[in-house]
Amino acid sequence: MSDLSIRALSKAFGGVRAVNEVSFEVKRGEFLAMIGPNGAGKSTCFNMINGQLAPDSGSIWFEQKNLTGLAPREIWRLGVGRTFQVASTFGSMTVGENVQMALLSHANEIYRYWRPAAAMHRERALALLDQVGMREAADRPSRELAYGDVKRVELAIALANDPRLLLMDEPTAGMAPRERNDLIALVKRLVVEQGISVLFTEHSMDVVFAFADRIIVLARGRLIADGNAAEIRDHPQVREVYFGTGKTFARAAGAAS
Amino acid sequence: MTLSAFLFQALNGLSAASGLFFIAVGLSLIFGVTRIVNIAHGSLYMLGTYIAYSFATKIGGAIGFWGGIVATAILVGVFGALIEIVLLRRIYRSPELFQLLATFALVLVINDATLWIWGSEDLLGPRAPGLRDAVEVLDRRLPTYDLFLIVIGPAVLLVLHLGLARTRFGRLVRAATQDREMVGALGVNQAMLFTAVFALGSALAGLGGALQVAREPANLATDLVAIGDAFVVVVVGGMGSITGAYLAAVIIAEVKAICIAVGVVDFGYFTVNFSKLTLVAEFLVMAVVLIARPYGLLGRAQGQVRSIAEPEDPIRPATPALKMLAAVAFALLLGLPLLAQSSPYMLILGIDVLIAVLFATSLHFIMGPGGMHSFGHAAYFGLGAYGAALLVKWLAAPMGLALAAAPLVALAGALLFGWFAVRLSGVYLAMLTLAFAQIVWAAVFQWEYLTGGSNGVVGVWPTAPFDTRVSYYLLTLTLAAIGVLMLRRFLFAPFGYAMRAGRDSALRAEAIGIDVKRVHWLGFAIAGGVCGVAGGLFAFAKGSISPETIGVGRSIDGLVMVLLGGIQTLTGPIVGASVFATLQDTVMRQTEYWRALLGGIILLLVLAFPGGIVGALEKFFSRWKTAS
Numbered sequence: 001m002s003d004l005s006i007r008a009l010s011k012a013f014g015g016v017r018a019v020n021e022v023s024f025e026v027k028r029g030e031f032l033a034m035i036g037p038n039g040a041g042k043s044t045c046f047n048m049i050n051g052q053l054a055p056d057s058g059s060i061w062f063e064q065k066n067l068t069g070l071a072p073r074e075i076w077r078l079g080v081g082r083t084f085q086v087a088s089t090f091g092s093m094t095v096g097e098n099v100q101m102a103l104l105s106h107a108n109e110i111y112r113y114w115r116p117a118a119a120m121h122r123e124r125a126l127a128l129l130d131q132v133g134m135r136e137a138a139d140r141p142s143r144e145l146a147y148g149d150v151k152r153v154e155l156a157i158a159l160a161n162d163p164r165l166l167l168m169d170e171p172t173a174g175m176a177p178r179e180r181n182d183l184i185a186l187v188k189r190l191v192v193e194q195g196i197s198v199l200f201t202e203h204s205m206d207v208v209f210a211f212a213d214r215i216i217v218l219a220r221g222r223l224i225a226d227g228n229a230a231e232i233r234d235h236p237q238v239r240e241v242y243f244g245t246g247k248t249f250a251r252a253a254g255a256a257s
Numbered sequence: 258m259t260l261s262a263f264l265f266q267a268l269n270g271l272s273a274a275s276g277l278f279f280i281a282v283g284l285s286l287i288f289g290v291t292r293i294v295n296i297a298h299g300s301l302y303m304l305g306t307y308i309a310y311s312f313a314t315k316i317g318g319a320i321g322f323w324g325g326i327v328a329t330a331i332l333v334g335v336f337g338a339l340i341e342i343v344l345l346r347r348i349y350r351s352p353e354l355f356q357l358l359a360t361f362a363l364v365l366v367i368n369d370a371t372l373w374i375w376g377s378e379d380l381l382g383p384r385a386p387g388l389r390d391a392v393e394v395l396d397r398r399l400p401t402y403d404l405f406l407i408v409i410g411p412a413v414l415l416v417l418h419l420g421l422a423r424t425r426f427g428r429l430v431r432a433a434t435q436d437r438e439m440v441g442a443l444g445v446n447q448a449m450l451f452t453a454v455f456a457l458g459s460a461l462a463g464l465g466g467a468l469q470v471a472r473e474p475a476n477l478a479t480d481l482v483a484i485g486d487a488f489v490v491v492v493v494g495g496m497g498s499i500t501g502a503y504l505a506a507v508i509i510a511e512v513k514a515i516c517i518a519v520g521v522v523d524f525g526y527f528t529v530n531f532s533k534l535t536l537v538a539e540f541l542v543m544a545v546v547l548i549a550r551p552y553g554l555l556g557r558a559q560g561q562v563r564s565i566a567e568p569e570d571p572i573r574p575a576t577p578a579l580k581m582l583a584a585v586a587f588a589l590l591l592g593l594p595l596l597a598q599s600s601p602y603m604l605i606l607g608i609d610v611l612i613a614v615l616f617a618t619s620l621h622f623i624m625g626p627g628g629m630h631s632f633g634h635a636a637y638f639g640l641g642a643y644g645a646a647l648l649v650k651w652l653a654a655p656m657g658l659a660l661a662a663a664p665l666v667a668l669a670g671a672l673l674f675g676w677f678a679v680r681l682s683g684v685y686l687a688m689l690t691l692a693f694a695q696i697v698w699a700a701v702f703q704w705e706y707l708t709g710g711s712n713g714v715v716g717v718w719p720t721a722p723f724d725t726r727v728s729y730y731l732l733t734l735t736l737a738a739i740g741v742l743m744l745r746r747f748l749f750a751p752f753g754y755a756m757r758a759g760r761d762s763a764l765r766a767e768a769i770g771i772d773v774k775r776v777h778w779l780g781f782a783i784a785g786g787v788c789g790v791a792g793g794l795f796a797f798a799k800g801s802i803s804p805e806t807i808g809v810g811r812s813i814d815g816l817v818m819v820l821l822g823g824i825q826t827l828t829g830p831i832v833g834a835s836v837f838a839t840l841q842d843t844v845m846r847q848t849e850y851w852r853a854l855l856g857g858i859i860l861l862l863v864l865a866f867p868g869g870i871v872g873a874l875e876k877f878f879s880r881w882k883t884a885s
Binding site: 050052071072073076077082084088089090091092093094097100101102104105106109110111112113114115116117118120141157160161 | 569570571572574746747749750751752753754755757758760761762764765766767768769770771772776779
């Protein structure tokens, strides 16, 4: 059965059809990568799924519930976690408090006025930080962290509501190659352990081909390919959008010879 | 009322619109390019009237009048350029709040300088040479000078529009309004551009002020009235839009004119005197526009201007040392009545300081952790004070009931206004809160029957057992301590964390299920309620309450208190309010030029100690610790 189902999703900005009739599914426990060149519509697609943008048409279903038109916080409450392309945390809080914040919200305890928050859900927050290897940093101000560590903390926050689906928009953007592999390997291990489905976008092909169960390719707002790593690698249309057809240079090459 | 009377008022409205346009257009232009909301703009306008008066009376004749108006515009423009070079250049990269405060300090300094040069009397200039007559319009006499004003407004609009559309300078201004960093990256000398725009905007304000010299006397209160009007016009029209400024000026002036034309209307059971609603009307227009179009009629969403304020440290529960300090301070305050036996004034000062502490702490609650820079916190102080005083006056309520009602009235007001305010952010939130505070002020001022108008409500004295100074002081101390500790407790609870989460990153907070608007709305309401207690205590402490004690000045005092203590610390507002209230009751009472003194303090604060007293102390101690 499928966890997330995208049906004929479309969004236009002025005359540009950023996302054009895109449909795909994410199966339970699947690690699905969405790739495509710059301007393919990946981020637009993502922002519609996580509720930041309203689609012009089409619908988004998660576990038989229609997410279309819901606010980000409502989608989160249904069990969808997310990380951001440009990672950010609550700068005036410690690393531990950042995770506690998400746990408090998950427990519907935001509107409590008396009990000190610092002691609430502390153990669970530390356990989550432990999973991403950041337990040692729990009491440091989160704004002091290196970027790679912020990404890890973000992951811990995203896991706080026991999500069944995780949306990750370029989870490794701005990281060094070693860090990238470590982070994605960590994500993969966690989701396999906990049976979470993941939809992520990614620019690093190494990461995508090494870890993704399945890959979908967007180009100019349309879905052009869907398959496993080998299929995508040999897909003529995918090769065309990434490497071009060579026609641009054909004449120049002919003239030179 | 006849149709012709109605049309005549509409014509009057057009001449008033020109006046509003002149006040607002420079402000809008300056904001568009420099992103600074220049509160001192009204002061430049006021200076214009005074300088033109001097030209017209000292030189006299047509040259003194008309030549004086042109000379005034140039002089004020040069003065504006000086302000930009000496002061504003230092604070372009400061947080918005500091820029607003710095220009407010200028308001205070310029006001006292004007008092020193021209004296406190109103000065009425001569009638305009060549335009002294009136013409028959719609069977009524319309002064030719008003006709001239009706024409000159659109004329200047046209000149500005062409200048912006056709000249190189105009292109640069438009480009900078859209993206000033890009303009800088393209090699344009930003410093020159900013100075030139500031000079132009100031000259327009000076011109507007000078043109009023034949209609209204030069008056020291003009600066705040003018800036209030200018804010409304600019926000309604859209920050940075010149055509929007004229459009908004016409709408507001016409709404006011129509209010006057409609006059008293009998609705059967009750009568409404619309001509008394003019003050409320313009702020109502603004509130409606901001709610429907948050960036004004012709405005566009502004790109976020990066502020480089130092990020805040995580909050920590009080250390044993701080708890000890607080206990000692509380014990000393409890013992104050003993000390005060020799100087009874000590208790009055003590009550003033405690009320200020409660006021500032409640403001800090939304300003610091909530990130909502309210420029109208006086509204909730006023609602609390008037709520209590009116209960005593009309229902002869006992003091306990009246004091209990104060926070409820303020809470209700804050719930209503806050619902709108949290939908905006930054400068727009500041302006909207200011507008709401002006609505409260104007309602109190103009609803004479209920509130006693400018005389206020008198005879609000505490009843036994709080009718002695000592017992009332102890009551104030108790309530202030409860209020401060309660707000502190809220900040350490999940709610306070959620409020900070929404401030740090609204996007991320929403992504973990926090309804940021709702959390901030409730925070706003809580702060309003606590502020209402301060207002209620104030009314009973003074025995009276009047509109002037709940005006814009009190809102600004609150901001200064919070910043003086340090906005990024939890103890800051307490220290800041104590120091400020003490200064106000002692030093500032001694001098006629207290405004300039206060302005100087603010400028020092903004330029030298942006972290406030507590921030500076913390820095000092942490350096001392690492050094040892």
